[in-house]
Amino acid sequence: MVDMGIEPYLVASAVKLVIAQRLVRRICAECKEEVPISPEEQEELHESTLNGIQQTFRGKGCEACNKTGYRGRAPVFEVMPIKSKDLKRVITEGGTEVMVAQVARREGLRTLKDEVLSLVNAGVTSLEEAMEIIASE
Numbered sequence: 001m002v003d004m005g006i007e008p009y010l011v012a013s014a015v016k017l018v019i020a021q022r023l024v025r026r027i028c029a030e031c032k033e034e035v036p037i038s039p040e041e042q043e044e045l046h047e048s049t050l051n052g053i054q055q056t057f058r059g060k061g062c063e064a065c066n067k068t069g070y071r072g073r074a075p076v077f078e079v080m081p082i083k084s085k086d087l088k089r090v091i092t093e094g095g096t097e098v099m100v101a102q103v104a105r106r107e108g109l110r111t112l113k114d115e116v117l118s119l120v121n122a123g124v125t126s127l128e129e130a131m132e133i134i135a136s137e
């Protein structure tokens with residue numbers, strides 16, 4: 001919004017929540033199967049990124065999903081309540097998106113990455129789908 005020419009102090013007082021949303025493909029329930037995390041995936045992801053995920057799921061591919069392994073989509077949200085003084089200050093002072101995100105993370109923001117990994121853990125989507133979100137972060 002600051003990029004749109006709105007004064008930073010107005011953004012800090014008017015905005016309570018910033019939401020980022022992405023969509024991931026949902027694993028087909030008909031052919032869902034558990035798969036161990038491959039060494040390549042483990043290597044690609046840092047230990048901390050895995051968040052203790054031991055196994056993931058994928059769709060094998062069946063009639064119901066046209067052999068794709070996916071059926072439908074699931075949203076991934078990032079929600080950032082702007083209520084702390086620090087957060088308001090960094091926005092008021094015209095901090096960059098990166099600076100704002102740093103403060104928000106320090107205050108416990110659940111990022112798109114956190115959210116998509118919990119979807120992987122719950123078997124809603126595949127690690128492959130999550131990797132695309134993580135890579136775009």
Ligand SMILES: [Zn+2]
Pocket residue numbers: 028029030031032059060061062063064065066067069070
């Ligand atoms: Zn299927």
